[in-house]
Amino acid sequence: MPPDALNGELEPTIYRFILRHSWRDQIVVLGVTAASLPFYYYSLDLPKTIVNEAILGKEFPQKWWFGLVLDQIPYLMALCGLFLALVFINGGFKYAINVLQNRTGERMLRRLRFSLYSRLIRFPLGHFKKVSSGEIIPMITSEVEPLGGFIGESFALPAFQGGQLLTLLSFMFIQDPVLGAAAVAFYPLQGYVIPRLQRKVNQLGKRRVRTVRVLADRVNESTAGICEIRTNDAARWQMAQIAKILGTIYDIRYEIFQRKFFIKFLNNFINQLTPFFFYSIGGYLVITGELSAGALVAVLAAYKDLASPWKELLDFYQRKEDSRIKYDQIIEQFAPDGMLEARLQLGEGEASLVGELAATNLTLVEDEQDRVVDGVTFSVPAGTHVAVIGTSGSGKIELAMLLARLVAPSNGRVTVGGADLATMPLGIIGRRIGYAGATPHLFAVSLRENLWYGLKSKPVRDTATTEDGVRRRQARLAEARRAGNIDLDPDADWVDYAAAGVANEAELIERTVEVLRVVDLEEDVYALGLRGRLDPERQAKAAEGLLHARFALAERLKAEKITHLVEPFDPERYNQNASVAENLLFGTPMSPAFEFDALPSNAYFLEVLDKAGLREDLINMGAQVAETMIELFAGLPPEHEFFEQFSFISANDLPEYQAILGRIAKSGRDSLREEDRRRLLALPLKLIATRHRLGLIDEAMQQRIVEARRIFARDLPDYARNQIAFFDIGSYNPAATLQDNLLFGKIAYGEAEAATRIPALIAEVVKGLELRHIVVAVGLDFNVGTGGGRLSMAQRQKAALARALLKRPDLLILNEAASALDGTAQVKVVRGIRRLCEGKTVVWVLQRAGLARNFDHVLVMSDGRIVEKGPPGELERSGTLYKTLVAAE
Amino acid sequence: MSLKEEVELLQRIPFFAQIEPAKLKLLAFTSERVGFDPGQVLFKKGDMGDAAYIIIEGEAEVLVDTAGGAAVVATLGKNAFVGEIAILCDVPRTATVRAKDRVVALRIAKELFMRLVTEFPQMAIAIMRELAHRLEMTNQRLREALSRTT
Structure with a gap:
């Protein structure tokens, strides 16, 4: 059931938008508002009764409601009680109205934002070249925000405040027509002058919105072009540009404020004039006895109340104008020509796209006259693998986009099995056509979700x-x-297994691994998997398998006689290739409190050091490390990369440590502050005996550290039990990577063979135990980062190919989709995909023409036209553009 | 062997003899110690050189291709500095060096070495002196050889 915001066009004005989508809510709010007014009126009238009849009255006892007869004091109290009840009722109404109108406002805001977004993703692709995200994003996020507030109050506020105003005025007129007239004497003036002044402010407001959008756009541009700004020394130029826009915004805002404050001044002045009449005329009338003092009190009280609704109404008028303009401006931006029709966006259909692929007189005109694709006509039977080649600018890229219906043709049509793509909903196109371009986008989620993106139609x-x-x-x-x-x-x-031709998740992973192999990405994902982690509770079987592999790997190391390449974790022995902290903890930290960097301030850790009598010795060792570091690095400039690569102490901290050593030299180690001691303690914890070779950790020290390790585990309080995953040969460590779990030890430093032999051996063991798919599955959980930034361009292209293949499209269109791969990988991937897609139609726009040789059919493009077509064998003769392009490589 | 011993080792090599100990310590600290099993090659003839090695323990053989296959032309022992030409100028390795028994060497990466040289001019001077010395030796040998032939 597609909601109507998805189908409907945006209403041309904000009031049409409000009425169409929230008239029911508005009526409810108006109803409640109307119901509140009689109570309000009565609350105005009551003070008069209290003063005139209860306080100044003479006839008691008096008859009240329901035949109640009351003396003066009880009567006064009864009226005051009534007054209190009315205050409560009025407040209640106000509360209810506020809640109702704000709920309406928020719903409408949500609707508006959603419609804008759903329109955004229907924009023609070309439009994104003209407008930048810097302009569009604030429109959907911040600019519409005030509209929600306005929509909520659009009817309720004028009704409520206007109603109050009218109530107050009628009350005043009933008390005394002259006073009433005096109260409203200046309203016509205000009502005429203020809007005129306001109009100019509104125009400025409009300009301000536009200028701020330009600012957003420029800032956005600067972030995208940061390399260019730096490499061209263009900072001054960019700053000057921004300063100019900021200047314009300043001017506009300054003028707006000036005008706004003038309007305020005028309003306040006029409002203050009225009491002048009250006191003079009203006072005169009371003195001459034509008006009761109670009535004057009530009128004055009412007048005080009058200011608020009147001001609210004027403010509302301003907001109304602001909102109207903002709405118009936003709507304007969200209605570009050539948008995808809404009914096609979410339309569905079960048709398949099997059949002859044909283009008839296909033409794409850009910028009004540039015929990028010019009258292309061709047809190939179903199942043909077509290569499209041509120089850059030949229109081959655009042709592929037309075939994938990413771009609508200016003329001509594309048909598959006789059905026109132009009238087909995305429900068919998006599922039956696989497309990958040269610069594919990956979403900042796991690789798995990216690969399965094409299976998530609903x-x-x-x-x-x-x-x-x-x-x-x-x-x-x-x-x-x-x-x-x-x-x-x-x-x-949302993952539709059937779309991938499998029955469940396990099969889908298997299928994904197959496809990854075809696109030459499986190795990479395996490597990512080794660096990943898995939860042994949720994946007990996988963990068990890996644990098994741990022992198998140890056996292999023995068999190959290379046990010296990995130093296993042994609870009884100091590990020469692990840091002191790791040796002490003998586990992987699972909470920030036990991270290695945090240990010097971890109370429990310090307690253990004290029990083992190690604290002072380690601090002493820290002083020695600091001394060595200062000796080694103090002569280097602070920005030197050695600091980052090799030093235990950053360039910034070096003077601090120098000062600490100075204090030790002067007044001994006992004089150190707690903070200094912590700093010193941090240093030896990072020491790795084999790597740093400082000769500070002798045999005896190693023994004592192993002893401290024992104490650490033995006395660990309950709260910290689940904050460390101890190294245990018999259990899988959830906090460590897969590779560390397999190794259960440290790769020895400085063994020439280790870097190549260990990974190879791991791969062998993993394969032998049929665990490779488990590792790959963990690799699939890798988060690819914003835009896939944590993957290389080639990896991104491969992932996009896999994404297009996994949904088993009838028609696969690849637009220079493997261009970032190296030569051999391209050949391999082309061959693999062609084999996988046997019987399916494939159109592959190639960057390297030579790859076309293996295809069934070749289209050679030049200047937007197809200049040669046919099987590659036929085109392979001298004089053809095909031959030239292939030879040019 | 600790850093201190490595520094002593470096001091015994003519290239580094003139350089003050603190700089040598930095060189040692920033260099990696690498172990090679018997038969493993430190580097192969024809490869581009990326590091020089100082042998800390064990023996290595220098192999040169001859008509009858690879032949051992020299054996390097403790304190030998090998592969230094490749890190001073961009030429491929002129010979293959293979571990005869278990060899432990200090691996001085080219990048690192060059950076230290630019950082500390006294190091460059020491190296210049050593190279000039070698050139003089070669010239002398050449003169001797020439005088023998004539």
């Missing part, structure tokens, strides 16, 4: 298990519907 399996969970989800989706948002559960499982 939720397929419910994940809410508890009754409570189901209820919460239903409530969430119902609210989404009320705000016109899409009502699909993002927390459900």
Whole structure:
């Protein structure tokens, strides 16, 4: 059930938008507002009764409601009680109205943002070249924010405040027409002058919004072009540009403030004039006896109340104008020409795209006259593998985008099996066509989710298990519907196994590994997996397998006679290749308190050192390390890279340590402050005997550290039990990487063979025990970072290829999709994908023409046209562009 | 062997003899100690050189290709400095060096070495002196050889 915000166009004005989507809510708010007014009126009238009848009255006892007869004091108290009740009722109404109108406002804001986003993803691709994200993002995020507030109050506020105002005025007129007239005497003036002044302010506001957008755009540009700014020494130029825009914004804002404060001044002045009439005229009337003192008190009280709604109304008028302008401006930006039709965006269909692929007179005109693709006509039978080659600028890139319906043709059409792509919903195109471009985008989630992105057309399996969970989800989706948002559960499982041709997750992982092999990414993912971690409780079987491999690996090391390359963890022995901290902890920290850097300030750790009598010795050792570091590094400039690569002490901290050593030399170690001692203690903890070779950890010290290790584990308090994963040969360590779990020890420093032989041996053992898919599965959990930044360009391309292949498309379109791979990898990947896609139609735009040789059919493009086409064998003759392009490599 | 001993070792090598101990200590600290099992090569003839080695323990053989296969032309023992030409100028390795028994060597990476040289001019001077000395030796040998032939 697609919500109407997905289908409908945006309403041209904000009031149409409000009325269309929230008229029910608005009526409710208005109803409550209307109901509140009689109470309000009565609360105004009551003070008069209290003063005139209860306080100054003479006739007692008096008859009151329900035949109640009361004396003066009880009567006064009864009226005051009534007054209190009215205060409470009025406050209650105000509260209810506020809640209602703000809820409406928030829902409408949500709706607006959602419609803007759903339109954004329908923009024609070319539009993204013209507008930058720097301009669009603030429109959806911050600029619409005030609109929500306005929408909520759009009817309720004028009704409520206007109603109050009218109530107050009618009350005053009833008390005394002259006073009433005096109260409103200046309203026409204010009502005429203020909007005129306001109009100019609004225009400035409009300009301000536009200028701030330009600022956002420039800032965005600067972050993207940071390399260019630095390498061209363009900082001054950029700064000057920004300063100019900031200057414009300053000018605009300054003018706005000036005008705004003038309007305020005018308003205040006029408002203060009115009491002048009250005191003079009203006072005169009381003295002459034409008006009761009680009435004057009530009128004055009412007048005090009058200021607030009047001011609110004027403010509202300003906000209304602001919002109207903002809405217009935003709407304007979200209606570019050539947007994908809404019904195609979410439309579905079960059709397949098997059949002859044909382009007829396909033309793409850019910038009004540039015929990038010019009358391309071709057809290939289903299952043909087509290579498209041509020089850059030949239109081959655009042709592929037209074939994938990423871009709408200016003329002509693309058909598959006779069906026109132009009228097909994305529900068919996105599922049946696989596409990968040269610079694919990966989302900042795990590699697995990226690869399975093409299988997530809609939720397929419910994940809410508890009754409570189901209820919460239903409530969430119902609210989404009320705000016109899409009502699909993002927390459900969206991965459609059937789309990948498998039955369950395990099979899908298997299938993913297969595809990874085809795109030459499996090795990389395996390597990522070795650096990853897994939870032995959730994946007990995998952990058990890896544990098994740990022993197998140890056996292999023995068999190969290379046990000296890995020093295993032995609870009874000091590990020469591990740091002092690791030797003490003899485990992997699982909480920040036990991270190696945090140990010098960890109370329990210090307690253990004291028990083992190690603290002072380690601090002493720290002083020696500091001395060596100062000796080695003090002569280097602070920015020297040795600091980062080799030093225990950063360049910034070096003087601090020099000072500490100075204090020791002067007045001994006992004079050190607690903080100094902590600093010194931190140093030896990082020492690795074989690597640093400082000769500070002798046999006896090693024994004592092993002893301290024993104390550490023995006395560990309960709260810290789950903060360290101890090294235990018999159990899987959840905090350590897969590789560390397999090694269960440290690769020896300075063994020439270790770097090549150990990984090879691990790979062998893992393969032999059939655990490779487990490692790869862990590698799939790797988070690829923003835009896939933690992967290389080649890896990103491979991932995108795998993503396109996993959904088993009928038609695969690859747009220079392997261009970042090295030569041999490209050949391998082309061959692998062609084999995998046997029987499917493949169109591959190649950067290297030579690869076209193996394809069934070749299209050679030049200047937007197809100049040669046919099987590569036929084109392989002298004089063809094909021959030239292939030879050019 | 600790850092201190490594420094003493370095001092015994003509290249480094003139350099003050503190700098040698830095060189030793920033260099890696590498162990080679018997038969393993330290570097192969024709490879681009990325490091020089100082043998700390064990013996290594220098191999040169001859018509009858590889032949051992020299054996290097403790304190030998090998592969230094490759880190001073960009030429491929002129011979293969292989561990005869278990060899432990200090591996001085080219990058590191060059950086130290630029950082500490006295090191450059010491190296210049050593090279000039070697050149003089070669010239002398050449003169002797020439005088023998004539």
